[in-house]
Structure formats: structure tokens, C-alpha cells
Amino acid sequence: MRTRLTTAAVATSAALLLASCGSGNGGGGDATDELVGEGSGDTCTIDGTVEIGAALSLTGGAATYGESQQKGLQLAASQLAEKGGVDYDVSFEDDATDPRQGIQVFEQFVNSGVSAIIGPTLSNGAVQADPIAQEAGVPVLGISNTAEGITDIGDYVFRDSLTEAAVIPQTIEVAQEAYALENVVLMYSNDDAFTESGADAFRSALEDNGVAIAEEITFSKADTDFRALLTQARSHNADALVVSGLIEAAIPLVSQARDIGLDLPIIGGNGFNNPTLMQEAGDAADGVVVGAAWNSSSDLPENTAFLQDYQDEYGAAPDQFGAQAYAGLMILDHAIRQGCSAARDDIKEQLNEIEDLPTVLGDFSFDDNRDAVHPAVVQVVEGGSFQVLE
Numbered sequence: 389m390r391t392r393l394t395t396a397a398v399a400t401s402a403a404l405l406l407a408s409c410g411s412g413n414g415g416g417g418d419a420t421d422e423l424v425g426e427g428s429g430d431t432c433t434i435d436g437t438v439e440i441g442a443a444l445s446l447t448g449g450a451a452t453y454g455e456s457q458q459k460g461l462q463l464a465a466s467q468l469a470e471k472g473g474v475d476y477d478v479s480f481e482d483d484a485t486d487p488r489q490g491i492q493v494f495e496q497f498v499n500s501g502v503s504a505i506i507g508p509t510l511s512n513g514a515v516q517a518d519p520i521a522q523e524a525g526v527p528v529l530g531i532s533n534t535a536e537g538i539t540d541i542g543d544y545v546f547r548d549s550l551t552e553a554a555v556i557p558q559t560i561e562v563a564q565e566a567y568a569l570e571n572v573v574l575m576y577s578n579d580d581a582f583t584e585s586g587a588d589a590f591r592s593a594l595e596d597n598g599v600a601i602a603e604e605i606t607f608s609k610a611d612t613d614f615r616a617l618l619t620q621a622r623s624h625n626a627d628a629l630v631v632s633g634l635i636e637a638a639i640p641l642v643s644q645a646r647d648i649g650l651d652l653p654i655i656g657g658n659g660f661n662n663p664t665l666m667q668e669a670g671d672a673a674d675g676v677v678v679g680a681a682w683n684s685s686s687d688l689p690e691n692t693a694f695l696q697d698y699q700d701e702y703g704a705a706p707d708q709f710g711a712q713a714y715a716g717l718m719i720l721d722h723a724i725r726q727g728c729s730a731a732r733d734d735i736k737e738q739l740n741e742i743e744d745l746p747t748v749l750g751d752f753s754f755d756d757n758r759d760a761v762h763p764a765v766v767q768v769v770e771g772g773s774f775q776v777l778e
Contacts, residue, residue, distance in 0.1 A: 658679070
């Protein structure tokens with residue numbers, strides 16, 4: 389599946405998605421006349437069209453994340469079209485939540501000559517696909533890859549998503565203080581890189597905060613009936629249930645926990661950070677705690693404007709995945725305008741220079757390993773929405 393979003397087209401049409409069957413100008417590492425402009429920053433003007441590939445999970449198990457990401461990227465592209473100076477052509481490809489499909493998508497983007505790639509949606513897809521871009525010298529910006537080791541793939545791999553290792557320690561610290569945690573049951577799906585990484589981070593953070601793990605219970609990411617496992621967890625009379633799983637598991641797990649009378653805090657990893665949890669689980673989601681890279685209550689001017697623009701465009705509030713995607717294209721745009729070049733190596737160089745850039749996520753920087761550095765927040769579901777846990 390391919391759709392293309394050209395900023396020039398967005399500026400003149402209300403339709404954001406256009407059918408496409410090929411790519412345009414190349415964006416290789418060698419600086420070409422079409423991809424190197426004049427000026428810098430807001431004065432940068434590049435004559436050629438800058439091709440950006442977006443590999444997202446638009447179908448399959450992670451589709452709810454990918455759909456939010458696509459909307460965030462569309463909104464950012466439309467605003468950049470109005471800004472002018474640089475004309476972006478964002479091509480969307482569906483990796484179908486399948487790492488094998490993701491590999492094909494990355495190969496297609498690399499061969500078509502895109503200047504940079506955004507995505508893929510899941511960390512296990514990034515583990516498989518990012519090496520293709522690294523070998524070809526194409527910058528990759530992950531917008532929701534939180535597993536450990538992603539940026540270790542190579543120096544062309546970046547991400548604007550905080551790692552589970554960066555968010556989970558703060559989540560456990562705040563939750564331990566709020567709920568006086570002494571012992572918990574840890575549940576996680578053991579067939580996914582993202583959720584296994586999250587379990588590792590939870591395990592370490594619980595130990596650091598003096599919280600004992602009464603039992604570890606594993607499940608498959610395809611599981612939907614958790615009643616037996618939850619009954620097993622209930623036998624420990626734990627202070628909380630700690631879960632690293634994707635949203636497809638989070639919804640039935642939370643609902644079934646309440647159905648069997650397991651009325652205790654449920655502390656989730658980043659996979660729980662989705663409004664779909666509240667929409668599908670209803671009142672059962674109340675009391676779910678999750679750390680996040682973004683919260684809609686932030687009063688930063690960039691975030692306030694983003695919330696209003698997203699609501700106006702889509703008739704609904706954004707989630708973290710939409711916010712990180714929006715920030716991702718804005719971060720790429722900043723790097724391209726600073727060097728006034730969309731050549732691959734120039735983008736990589738300028739991404740490394742980003743420090744304290746104002747974004748919807750807060751002041752944003754990349755660390756020496758090209759991982760995101762910006763504030764995190766701990767949330768709890770109350771009355772059907774995420775509130776800051778204090």
C-alpha cells in the first residue's frame with residue numbers, strides 16, 4: 389500500500405492523501421543541485437522536492453498506532469506546506485505489522501532515493517528493517533521505537549521516542565510513592581522485542597525501588613483470554629499488576645482483570661498509552677498507570693497549537709503516537725533547513741546537532757547515541773482520560 393503526501397498539494401487541496409505508484413527525485417548521500425538550497429533555517433529554499441518515506445503499521449495488530457502516526461505526519465506536512473521554502477513529498481507504505489513486510493518497504497524506499505525514512509511503528513520491525521537503511525546510508529527517524537538497542541544498529545538511526553528504559557523507572561518511582569508498592573506481579577508477552585524490553589526495564593526499576601516481584605507470568609502477544617493467568621496473579625495479593633504488552637492485549641487484559649475482581653492498580657508500559665484503551669475497556673481502564681513521552685495537558689505553546697490544529701483537522705484529540713509523529717517530521721524539517729540540504733549525509737549531520745529544539749514533546753535533543761532526550765510524564769486513567777499522576 390502506498391500513498392503520497394506532497395506538501396505543495398496539501399497547500400492547494402483539502403485532500404491529504406493522493407494515490408501513487410512511484411517515487412520522484414532521488415535523495416542520495418551525494419549533494420545534488422535539486423536537494424541543496426540557499427539560506428539557512430527559516431530562510432532556506434530548496435528547489436527540488438524532498439522525498440520522505442514513512443513506513444507505518446496501517447493494518448495488522450499495531451494499526452491503531454500507525455493510523456495515529458499517519459494523521460500526525462499529515463498535519464505536520466500540511467503546516468510545512470504553508471510555511472514554504474521546502475517542498476516535501478511524504479510517501480506512506482503499510483508494513484502490515486509484519487517485520488518481513490517492513491523489510492520490503494525499507495528496500496523500496498532506499499531504492500527509490502528518499503532523503504530519509506520515518507518509522508517503522510514497532511520496535512521488532514525496526515530491528516529487522518533499520519539495518520537496510522543503515523547499510524545504504526539513509527537516515528531513519530523512529531517515532532515509536534522504544535526497545536533497547538535500536539540506535540545501536542548504526543549512526544544513521546535516530547528516534548524521537550523515549551526508550552522504555554527512560555520512561556519506566558520514573559513510572560515505577562511515582563507509582564511506588566503513590567500506592568506504597570511492596571510486591572507486584574509482572575506480566576508480559578515474551579514473543580515481541582518491544583514488550584520483552586519493557587519487561588526488562590520494569591524488572592530493573594522495581595528492584596531499584598525495593599519492590600518485590602511475587603511472580604512473573606508470560607503470555608503471547610496474540611492471546612486474548614487472560615482469565616486463568618489473572619486468577620493466578622490474584623493469588624499473590626499483590627499491590628499492583630505490572631504489564632508489558634501491546635494495546636491488543638491491554639484491552640482484554642484490563643477488562644478481564646476487573647471482571648474477576650482484580651481491583652488494583654495496573655501499571656502498563658508504552659503499549660498501554662493509547663486512547664483506545666479507555667474507549668474499548670471503558671470504566672475498567674480507571675486506575676491504569678502508564679508512563680508517557682507526551683501528555684495533552686502540557687501548556688507549551690507548541691503543544692497547545694498542535695492540540696487545536698489536530699482537533700480541527702480530524703475532529704478528535706491526538707494521542708502520544710500522533711504527537712511523536714508530528715514532532716518527527718518537524719524535527720526532520722529543522723535538520724534539513726538548518727543545513728539547507730536534503731542530501732542524506734547532510735541530514736544525518738544536522739540531526740546530530742539538534743539540541744533543546746522546542747517541540748510538542750518539550751525541548752528536544754538527541755544524545756550521543758541518537759536517542760531522544762526530553763521530559764517524560766506519568767499518567768493514570770481517571771474518568772476515561774489520562775491525568776498526571778502526582
